[in-house]
Amino acid sequence: MDQDLLAFIHRVERAETIETLFDCVKDIRRIFGVNHAIYHSIQWHGETFALATYSAEWHEYYGGEQLYLIDPVVINAFKRFHPYNWKSLDWDTRKGRKLLQDAITMGVGNQGLSFPIRGPNGELALFSVSHNADDETWQKFIEDHRADLMLIGYFFHKAARRLVISRDLGDPVALSPREMETLTLLALGLNRATIAQNLQISEHTLRGYIESSRIKLSANNTTHAVSSAMARGLISL
Structure with a gap:
């Protein structure tokens, strides 16, 4: 060199x-x-x-x-x-x-x-x-x-x-497989109704996964949670 x-x-x-x-x-x-x-x-x-x-x-x-x-x-x-x-x-x-x-x-x-x-x-x-x-x-x-x-x-x-x-x-974050699936589909631009249908769950249950992910990632909103998960390597496209 x-x-x-x-x-x-x-x-x-x-x-x-x-x-x-x-x-x-x-x-x-x-x-x-x-x-x-x-x-x-x-x-x-x-x-x-x-x-x-x-x-x-x-x-x-x-x-x-x-x-x-x-x-x-x-x-x-x-x-x-x-x-x-x-x-x-x-x-x-x-x-x-x-x-x-x-x-x-x-x-x-x-x-x-x-x-x-x-x-x-x-x-x-x-x-x-x-x-x-x-x-x-x-x-x-x-x-x-x-x-x-x-x-x-x-x-x-x-x-x-x-x-x-x-x-x-900050501290390491562990998301459940379902939380990672949810954030990945959000990152791909799917709306909540479509995601719930794809995962075969209710929109109410979906909101629970999104909210728990947001809290774990200390995110201000859903967009922030998705970007933080991507930055940490927890999800990828």
Whole structure:
């Protein structure tokens, strides 16, 4: 391994503050010659912890419009285990096309590469880099740097878990098989009547499973319970 890269990984691994870890995220741009880099946990306890080099304008727009709910980059983190090129994702919806065009306009870049990361307790995070480049140049970049970036993503998550995520997670939670089935079907977008029919239970019983799951997960509402269960690795799509 290149000595400069090894030294950078050691910096990430030894980071003692979020500020130091953020400095490392910013240095990704210089080391790999990309426009931006971002590490973020996905909907951790209903919120997102992120370290990103994007502009304040993009942060405000993306968060204010809750674009993570329809962003193919984020959605695919729940479905995939291997790195993915943003060009391989499905942007062929009105909202998806607008999101992609707005990202390009606000300087995120027309290309991107993301690395889904699953931690030892099932937590989910995503490490990404983005840039402005033609397809051929970007494909060469992926071939040259994918392995190094995957390794760096792992060490970013390890440091973030030590500094933030483990503290936020709290005590372990155990859901019953029926509670996990219920939250999984809710995460897939089914309504309560359909879920009750699929599980062959009454809607009253279903409400009981939802409420008990919410209490166990210390969630404010059903949506919060679903996102928390996904973040903890208790359910998956």
